[in-house]
Amino acid sequence: MKQSVVVNKSEELKVAGMLKTLLSKINFTLPRLDGKGLVRNLLIPLVSIILFVVLWHFGAKALFTIEADYKIQKALTEQGQVAADLMQACIGSGDISCQPNTLPSPAQVWASFNTLIADHKVISADKLAFREKTAAINEKRIAQGKDPITYTGRPSFVDQIFTSLKTVFAGFVLAFLIAVPIGVIIGLSKTLRNSFNWLIQIFKPVSPVVWLLLVFMIVKTMTKDSNQDSAFIISFISVGLCAMWATLVNTAMGVSSVDKDYINVAKVLKLGPLQKVFKVILPSSLPLIFTGLRITLSVAWMVLIAIELLAQSPGLGSFVWEEFQNGANDSNSKIIVAMFVIGIIGFLLDRIMLIIQNTVSFNKNATA
Numbered sequence: 001m002k003q004s005v006v007v008n009k010s011e012e013l014k015v016a017g018m019l020k021t022l023l024s025k026i027n028f029t030l031p032r033l034d035g036k037g038l039v040r041n042l043l044i045p046l047v048s049i050i051l052f053v054v055l056w057h058f059g060a061k062a063l064f065t066i067e068a069d070y071k072i073q074k075a076l077t078e079q080g081q082v083a084a085d086l087m088q089a090c091i092g093s094g095d096i097s098c099q100p101n102t103l104p105s106p107a108q109v110w111a112s113f114n115t116l117i118a119d120h121k122v123i124s125a126d127k128l129a130f131r132e133k134t135a136a137i138n139e140k141r142i143a144q145g146k147d148p149i150t151y152t153g154r155p156s157f158v159d160q161i162f163t164s165l166k167t168v169f170a171g172f173v174l175a176f177l178i179a180v181p182i183g184v185i186i187g188l189s190k191t192l193r194n195s196f197n198w199l200i201q202i203f204k205p206v207s208p209v210v211w212l213l214l215v216f217m218i219v220k221t222m223t224k225d226s227n228q229d230s231a232f233i234i235s236f237i238s239v240g241l242c243a244m245w246a247t248l249v250n251t252a253m254g255v256s257s258v259d260k261d262y263i264n265v266a267k268v269l270k271l272g273p274l275q276k277v278f279k280v281i282l283p284s285s286l287p288l289i290f291t292g293l294r295i296t297l298s299v300a301w302m303v304l305i306a307i308e309l310l311a312q313s314p315g316l317g318s319f320v321w322e323e324f325q326n327g328a329n330d331s332n333s334k335i336i337v338a339m340f341v342i343g344i345i346g347f348l349l350d351r352i353m354l355i356i357q358n359t360v361s362f363n364k365n366a367t368a
Contacts, residue, residue, distance in 0.1 A: 053106050060105040067100030096329045104333040109340075112333035120156035127151050155314055157334075161341060164315035167232060168297075168304045168349075171239030175296050179244040180289065183251025184277060187285075193252060204245040208303040212238045212310055231313035238307050243300035250292025254285030290357035297353055301346045316342055 068091050076084035090098040104112070130151045138148035155163065186192045215238045223230045258281050266276045282289075308317025320338050323331040 057106055060103045060108075063102045064100055064105075067102045071098070071100060099329055101327070101329065101332065104330075104336055108330070108333045109336045112330050113337045115330070116157040116334065116337060120158040123153065123156040123159070126153060157319060157338075160315050160319045161345070164304060164308065164317070165345070167236050167308070167313075167315060168239060168300050170232075170236035171243060171300050171304065172297050174236060174240030175244035175247060175300065176293065178240065179247035179292070179296070180251050183248045183289075183292075184255050184281070184285075186248075187252040187255025188277075188281075190256070193256065200245065200248065204249075206242075208238065208242045208306050209310060211241045212307050215241065216311075231311060235304070235307055235311055235313045235315070238311075239300050239304050242303045242307075243296045246295035246299065247289070247292035250288045250295075251285065254288030255281055257288075258284045286360060287357070290353070290360070294350065294353040294357060297349050298346065301342075301349055305342060 068088075071091070072084050072087050075087040087098060091100070130153075134149045141148055186196055212234070215234050219230055219234045219237065223233065262280050262284055263276075266280045271279060304315070305317040305320070307313075308315040309321045310317075312318055312321070316338055320335055323334045323338070
C-alpha cells in the first residue's frame with residue numbers, strides 16, 4: 001500500500017514538472033498583451049484600414065459626381081435640356097444603363113465579391129451535375145481506351161484563382177530546379193562565375209512579354225502533335241524563366257561566401273564533393289538561398305498575372321482582361337475584387353516562405 005502511494009506521488013511530481021515546463025514554454029512564446037503592444041499591433045492597423053475605406057468611399061463618390069456631371073453636360077450640349085434632365089433622373093434612379101463607369105465604391109466591390117462567390121456556387125453545382133450525368137458514360141469510354149468527356153463550361157472566379165496558384169507553383173518549382181543547381185555550380189568556381197556573369201546580367205532584366213514570346217515559339221513547335229495543355233505549359237515555363245534569377249544570384253553568392261573554416265573542416269573529414277555540398281555548403285548557404293526563393297515566388301506571382309493576361313490562358317490575369325473587355329457596369333468592381341485577391345494571395349505566399357525560411361535556417365534571428 002505504501003509503495004503504491006510512493007509511486008503515485010512520484011507520477012504526480014513528474015506530471016507537475018511536465019506541466020510546469022509546458023507552461024513556461026507557453027509563457028515564453030506568447031506575446032505580452034500590454035497596452036502599447038495592443039495599440040501598435042491591433043488598434044493602429046484597424047484605424048488605418050478604416051481610414052483607407054473612408055478615403056476610398058469619398059474618392060469614389062467624388063469621381064462618380066464628376067463623371068455624372070460630365071454625362072449630364074454632354075447630353076445638354078448635344079441633345080438639349082430635356083435630354084439632360086432625363087439623364088440626371090436616370091442617374092439618380094440608379095438605373096444600370098446610365099450609371100457613370102468610374103472607380104467603384106467599397107460597397108459596390110463587396111457586392112461584386114458576393115456575386116462572384118454566388119456564381120462559383122452555381123458553376124460548382126453544374127459541374128457536379130455534369131459529373132454525375134456522365135459518370136456511367138465515362139466509365140465505358142475509359143474501358144474502351146477513349147478519353148472521358150470533360151466539363152467545358154466557363155470557369156468561376158474561384159476556379160481561376162486555383163488555376164493561377166497551380167501555374168505559379170509549377171513555375172516556382174521550375175525556377176528552383178534550374179536556379180539552385182546552377183547557382184551551386186557557379187558559386188563553387190570563381191572562373192564559372194566570371195564566365196557566366198554576363199549571361200545572368202543580360203537575361204535577368206528581360207521583360208515577361210519577351211520570355212512569353214520566346215517560350216511560345218519553342219513550346220508550340222514541341223507540342224504541335226500533342227494533346228497536352230500548351231497554354232499551361234507556356235505560362236508556367238515563362239513564369240519560371242522570369243522569376244528564377246534572384247534565386248540563381250543569391251545561391252551563387254551564398255555558396256561563394258561560405259566560411260573557409262567550414263571548407264577546411266570538410267577537407268579534414270575527407271568528405272567527397274557531394275558530401276561537402278550537401279553537408280557543409282548548402283546548410284551554410286540556406287539563408288541567402290531562401291531569400292532568393294522568397295523574392296522568386298513574389299516575382300513569379302507578379303509576372304504570372306501579366307503572362308496570363310497576354311497569353312489568354314485561364315487564371316486571374318485572364319479574368320481581369322475579360323472583365324476589362326466586357327465593359328459591364330460591375331466590371332470595374334470585379335477588377336478591384338481581383339486586385340485585392342491578388343494582393344492578399346501574394347502577401348500570404350510571402351509569409352509562408354518567411355515561415356519556412358525561419359524554420360530551416362540556422363540563423364535564428366527573425367526575418368521580417
